[in-house]
Amino acid sequence: MEAHHTDRLVARDLTQVYGDGPFATRALDGVGLIVEPGESVAIMGPSGSGKTTLLHVLAGILTPTSGSVGWRGADLATLPDTDRTRLRRTDFGFVFQSGRLLPELPAVENAALPLMLAGVPRASAVAIARAELGRLGLGGLEERRPGELSGGQAQRVAIARALVGHPGVIFADEPTGALDQTTGQEVLSVLTAAAAANGASLVIVTHDAGVARHCTRTVTMRDGRIVREHVAAPRTVPGGAL
Numbered sequence: 001m002e003a004h005h006t007d008r009l010v011a012r013d014l015t016q017v018y019g020d021g022p023f024a025t026r027a028l029d030g031v032g033l034i035v036e037p038g039e040s041v042a043i044m045g046p047s048g049s050g051k052t053t054l055l056h057v058l059a060g061i062l063t064p065t066s067g068s069v070g071w072r073g074a075d076l077a078t079l080p081d082t083d084r085t086r087l088r089r090t091d092f093g094f095v096f097q098s099g100r101l102l103p104e105l106p107a108v109e110n111a112a113l114p115l116m117l118a119g120v121p122r123a124s125a126v127a128i129a130r131a132e133l134g135r136l137g138l139g140g141l142e143e144r145r146p147g148e149l150s151g152g153q154a155q156r157v158a159i160a161r162a163l164v165g166h167p168g169v170i171f172a173d174e175p176t177g178a179l180d181q182t183t184g185q186e187v188l189s190v191l192t193a194a195a196a197a198n199g200a201s202l203v204i205v206t207h208d209a210g211v212a213r214h215c216t217r218t219v220t221m222r223d224g225r226i227v228r229e230h231v232a233a234p235r236t237v238p239g240g241a242l
C-alpha cells in the first residue's frame with residue numbers, strides 16, 4: 001500500500017509523569033517528534049532517560065500525562081481505549097527484545113496471530129504468514145515451535161508477525177538485545193529491509209550504535225527530553241557521480 005502524507009506520526013509536547021508527590025518521576029518532559037512515512041528512527045540514550053516510555057506513548061500503549069500523538073487524523077493520546085487498541089492492531093506492528101512468541105504455537109501460527117485477531121479467516125491468515133516467513137528466509141521452518149528455533153530465527157518470526165498486517169509503523173524495543181553481535185546485525189538488516197519494502201516507518205529503541213547506523217535518523221534522549229538529533233548522510237557512490 002502506498003504511504004499517504006497522513007501516515008506521518010506527529011508527537012507534540014509529550015509529558016509522562018509516573019506516580020505523584022515526592023515519588024513522582026517525570027519520564028517525558030516536553031518531547032516532540034515527527035516520524036515521516038517510510039523513515040527509520042533510532043531512539044538512544046542512557047538507561048532511565050525515557051526511551052521505552054516514549055515508544056509506548058507513540059504506539060498508543062500508554063496514555064501520556066499531557067501532549068498529543070497524531071496519526072491518520074486521530075490523537076492517540078485522547079482516543080478511547082477500545083479505539084486505541086483497535087488502531088494499534090490494524091496500523092502498527094511490534095517487535096520486542098525476546099520476541100514474545102507463544103511457545104505452544106508453530107512459527108506460522110505465531111506469525112498469523114495478528115491477522116486472526118483482526119478477523120481474517122484462519123486459512124488466509126496462515127497463507128499470508130507462510131509467504132512472509134518465506135520472504136524472511138524461514139521457508140521450511142514454519143511448523144517449528146519457538147523453542148525449536150535459534151534466537152535469530154525466532155526474532156525473524158517476530159518480525160514476520162509485525163509485518164503481516166501491513167502496518168504503517170513498526171515499533172521495536174531493543175530488538176537485537178538478546179542476540180549476539182552477528183545475529184543481531186542480520187536480524188536488523190532483515191527488519192529494516194522488510195520495513196522499507198512494506199513502506200512502513202520504523203521506530204527502534206536501542207543501546208547499540210550499530211543499530212542506529214541502519215536508521216535514517218537517530219534521536220538521543222536524556223532525562224525525558226530529546227537532546228540531540230542526527231540525520232544519516234545519504235549514501236554516496238565512491239569516486240563517481242551517477
Ligand SMILES: Nc1ncnc2c1ncn2[C@@H]1O[C@H](COP(=O)(O)OP(=O)(O)OP(=O)(O)O)[C@@H](O)[C@H]1O
Binds near residue numbers: 018027045054
Ligand atoms: N511503570 C512505571 N512506574 C514508575 N516509574 C517508571 C515506570 N516505568 C518507567 N519508570 C521510570 O521512568 C523513567 C524512564 O523509564 P524508561 O523505561 O522509559 O527509560 P529507558 O530509557 O527505556 O530505560 P532503559 O534503557 O533502562 O530501558 C525511569 O526513571 C523509570 O524508573
